Amino acid sequence: MKGIGKAAVLAAVSGLLAAPATAEERFRPTEPCSQALGQASAEMRVLVAGWVLGFMEAGLKQGASLGAAERDKALETMDSLCAAYPDRSLIDITAAVVTLAQRDQQAEAEAAADPAPGSEADARALVAAFLAPDADAVALTRALRPTEADIRAVYTDPLATSMAAVYAQVWADPKNLTVAPKPGQSEMLLWWTTTDKLIAGDPVLGKFPGGYKDVLAFMRPGFPIVRFKFVKPGETTGYAFDGLVFVNDRWVLMPKPWRMLQ
Incomplete structure (x- = not known):
């Protein structure tokens, strides 16, 4: 599915958090990612992937896809980063990924722009x-x-x-x-x-x-x-x-x- 934005993802997260659930079923992006992902059920991991993609869509100001391939890639990336930084929150790690992607976007835009006069x-x-x-x-x-x-x-x-x-x-x-x-x-x-x-x-x-x-x-x-x-x-x-x-x-x-x- 194309173009599912941050609002839709956050709404889904809010709905889950508002629903009666045990502590293990809740998704809190501010807690250590080793808990947010390592102890999450398969259903919760899908929601985490959606939240990550929505966060990135908002930060990069471009449409995101929540298809299976994008979801699996997001989870693979988060699993790898969480293994390296288990005590950092999911929101911190995702924000760092967005920052790096923003730098890449800026570099690509500068490369595509007209060269400076006289350069x-x-x-x-x-x-x-x-x-x-x-x-x-x-x-x-x-x-x-x-x-x-x-x-x-x-x-x-x-x-x-x-x-x-x-x-x-x-x-x-x-x-x-x-x-x-x-x-x-x-x-x-x-x-x-x-x-x-x-x-x-x-x-x-x-x-x-x-x-x-x-x-x-x-x-x-x-x-x-x-x-x-x-x-x-x-x-x-x-x-x-x-x-x-x-x-x-x-x-x-x-x-x-x-x-x-x-």
């Missing part, structure tokens, strides 16, 4: 779009065009002025720059870091083209920056791009900045 996951999602069979590489690349304000936010003069002038020409024609994998390249390799780490000479600098060492003096801290490659499965060499930077709340592509050094 490595965000960068991977962006680059993965270029690998889609129906990807419009030109349109996707055009969306990465930096403005002069973007350039000046990341680099200082005189490099910033030189970059703005050169990029104006490069980005004027898609033939000059289009991000797209070569035939057979269906996977990516990606290195995410920050301009702070590059400036500090962090080992990740070695994952970027050597020319970046020449522009560190003009680079401002505080920006996520990425290098990536499109590769064939199992390979590490491929079609590489650098200078994917998160600035002004979006990703832009400013490749090979060292070439603009005067």
Whole structure:
């Protein structure tokens, strides 16, 4: 049966407790679980399972099933935990199970949520779009065009002025720059870091083209920056791009900045 909620389970429990019965027949979730389960009759164990499932339904805010399989699984879990913690009450143990399940729910929700802007996951999602069979590489690349304000936010003069002038020409024609994998390249390799780490000479600098060492003096801290490659499965060499930077709340592509050094 689907959707039997906490109210129905508690009503059943209340009804049993209100009925004339011996102490052995009563179900008290606040007593040690070794008593609540270990000394319970088969009928009482069914009621205990229903109470546990109802408690979990309320805590996890989702529909519960009180079918035989779910009931047996609940009892199996409670028997195991009660054997390990015989002096803890059934309500304490069930609450602990719910807490762990709630953590799992939260982790799953966070994993399914959109990645944080500028994060490595965000960068991977962006680059993965270029690998889609129906990807419009030109349109996707055009969306990465930096403005002069973007350039000046990341680099200082005189490099910033030189970059703005050169990029104006490069980005004027898609033939000059289009991000797209070569035939057979269906996977990516990606290195995410920050301009702070590059400036500090962090080992990740070695994952970027050597020319970046020449522009560190003009680079401002505080920006996520990425290098990536499109590769064939199992390979590490491929079609590489650098200078994917998160600035002004979006990703832009400013490749090979060292070439603009005067």
